[in-house]
Amino acid sequence: MRTICVFNHKGGVGKTTTAINLAAGLSRHEKKVLLVDLDPQGNLDVSLKTQSKYSVYDALTGKVPVQQCIVPIAKNFDMIASTENLTKIEYYLSHQSNGRDVFKNILSSIKGYDYMIIDCPPSLGLLNQSVLSFAKEAFVPVATDFLGVDALKKMPSVVAEINKHFNHDLKITKVIPTLYDQRNNICKEMLSLIQQDFPKQASHPIRNNTKLKEAPKYGKSIFSHAKSSPGAKDYGKLVEDVLAMQG
Numbered sequence: 022m023r024t025i026c027v028f029n030h031k032g033g034v035g036k037t038t039t040a041i042n043l044a045a046g047l048s049r050h051e052k053k054v055l056l057v058d059l060d061p062q063g064n065l066d067v068s069l070k071t072q073s074k075y076s077v078y079d080a081l082t083g084k085v086p087v088q089q090c091i092v093p094i095a096k097n098f099d100m101i102a103s104t105e106n107l108t109k110i111e112y113y114l115s116h117q118s119n120g121r122d123v124f125k126n127i128l129s130s131i132k133g134y135d136y137m138i139i140d141c142p143p144s145l146g147l148l149n150q151s152v153l154s155f156a157k158e159a160f161v162p163v164a165t166d167f168l169g170v171d172a173l174k175k176m177p178s179v180v181a182e183i184n185k186h187f188n189h190d191l192k193i194t195k196v197i198p199t200l201y202d203q204r205n206n207i208c209k210e211m212l213s214l215i216q217q218d219f220p221k222q223a224s225h226p227i228r229n230n231t232k233l234k235e236a237p238k239y240g241k242s243i244f245s246h247a248k249s250s251p252g253a254k255d256y257g258k259l260v261e262d263v264l265a266m267q268g
C-alpha cells in the first residue's frame with residue numbers, strides 16, 4: 022500500500038481538492054483507495070456528503086476501532102472522516118506518553134488498500150508531525166503565486182527535520198502546482214521556479230477552474246461533476262502520473 026500525505030503547512034493551496042480528486046481518480050482505475058481526512062474543518066465529509074457516524078478523532082482517542090470509522094463512498098473508494106472535535110487532538114496527544122506514535126499505531130492496522138491518501142490540515146503541529154512520520158510519500162500542492170513558492174522552499178527542511186527526529190524516510194514525491202492561470206505572468210514565472218527547484222517531482226499544473234470549486238456543493242469529485250472540464254483533465258493527468266510512478 023502506498024501511503025501518501027497531501028501536505029503543505031500553508032493554507033488554501035488545494036490540498037483538499039487534490040486529495041479528493043486524486044482518490045476518486047485512482048479508484049476509477051480499479052485501485053482500492055482509502056481517503057483519510059485530518060482537517061478539523063471536516064471539508065471532505067461535507068464535500069463528499071458522507072455523514073459518518075464516527076470520525077478519525079474517535080479512532081485516535083481509542084473510542085472505537087479504526088475499522089468502524091471507515092465509510093464507503095463509491096466503488097473502490099472508502100473514507101475516514103474528520104469533525105471539528107479534531108481541534109482537541111493536539112491537546113490529547115500531548116498528554117499521552119506515546120502521543121507521537123498514536124497515529125502510526127492506529128493507522129498501520131489498516132490493510133487491503135492500494136493507496137491511503139491523507140488530507141492534512143495547514144499546520145506543523147503534533148498531529149501533522151505524526152502523519153509525516155507515518156506516511157512514505159508527501160504530495161505537496163503549491164499555489165503558483167509568490168507566497169506559495171516561498172512556502173515551498175521551506176518544505177525540504179521540514180521533511181528533513183521530521184526524518185531526522187523520527188528516524189523516518191518520508192520523501193516528497195510530487196509537487197503539484199495549483200491555481201494556475203496561464204494568462205498570468207506571475208503564475209508562469211512561479212511555475213518555472215517550481216519546475217527548476219523540483220525537476221523530478223513537479224507535475225503539470227492544475228489550472229484555475231470554477232468547476233473544481235463547484236463540485237463539493239454537489240458532493241462529487243470533478244470526474245462525476247464535470248468530466249470534460251479543465252479540472253477533470255488536469256487531475257486526470259495527475260492520476261495517470263501517479264499510477265505510472267514506482268510506489
Ligand SMILES: Nc1ncnc2c1ncn2[C@@H]1O[C@H](COP(=O)(O)OP(=O)(O)OP(=O)(O)O)[C@@H](O)[C@H]1O
Nearest residue numbers: 032033034035036037038143200228229230233234
Ligand atoms: N484549481 C482550482 N481552481 C479553482 N478553485 C480551486 C482550485 N483548487 C482549489 N480551489 C478552491 O480553492 C479553495 C481552497 O482549496 P482547498 O480547500 O483544496 O485548499 P486547502 O489547501 O485544502 O485549504 P486548507 O489549508 O484550508 O485545508 C477552495 O474553495 C477550492 O474549491
Ligand SMILES: [Mg+2]
Nearest residue numbers: 036037060064
Ligand atoms: Mg483542506
